[in-house]
Amino acid sequence: MELSNWAPEHSDALREFIAKGMTFSEAARAINSRFNTSYSRSAALGRARRLGLGPDDRQQPSMPTKPAELHEIAEPRPSDFRTLALPWPTPVFKEIKPVKLRCVAIEPRHLSLIELERGDCRYPYGGDEEGEAITFCGHPRRPGSSYCTPHFHLSRDPIVPAERAVSTVSLLVVEVA
Structure with a gap:
């Protein structure tokens, strides 16, 4: 039916x-x-x-009976493999030494995110490997920062600009009449 x-x-x-x-x-x-x-x-x-009538042959092109082999589709020609001449020499890359990271001489408490209190340092440790837990320093933090003093300085640029020199220019006080 x-x-x-x-x-x-x-x-x-x-x-x-x-x-x-x-x-x-x-x-x-x-x-x-x-x-x-x-x-x-x-x-x-x-x-x-x-009903099994299918679309008529005028509207749909017929498919080939066997698929074409890969070498039949595109045979590489010698002209396809031209070398590109660059106007500059090819750079020679040297081995680069790994960057030595700065360390802080402080032993972290390794607290989880849930264990952190309001005034604790939030400097993260771990998480480098897949599935490794991330812990936090947990020492008392510096006022106005999320990190303790050693981690605060670690997270800043190591090249600190020098303080502005105090000028020795003396001021001349003039009495206005």
Whole structure:
């Protein structure tokens, strides 16, 4: 039994129109005018596929019977392998020494995020390896910072600009009359 909202006579008319070489939109219009229905082109196309009629050969190009081999598609030619002459010499890369990281001579308390109190240093440790837990310093922090004093200085630029020199210029006080 067919489960469809197409009446059998509508399906028979579709078979007939497709056999005559009509397009699916023409077949849908002819069925709609004959049976006073409102089938769309897509509905006629879907019904034809379910009936095994398939799209007509004029609308869809045929597929090749066997897939092409890779060397048949694109055979490399000697002209494809041109060398590009650069106007500058190729740079020679030297081995770079790893950067030595600065360390702080302080033993962290390794507190978890939940264990941190309001005034504790939040400098993180760990988390470098996959699945490694991240802990925090936990020492009393510096006023106005999230870190303790050693970690505060560690997180700043190591090259601190010199303090401004105090000028020795003397001021001349002038009495205005």
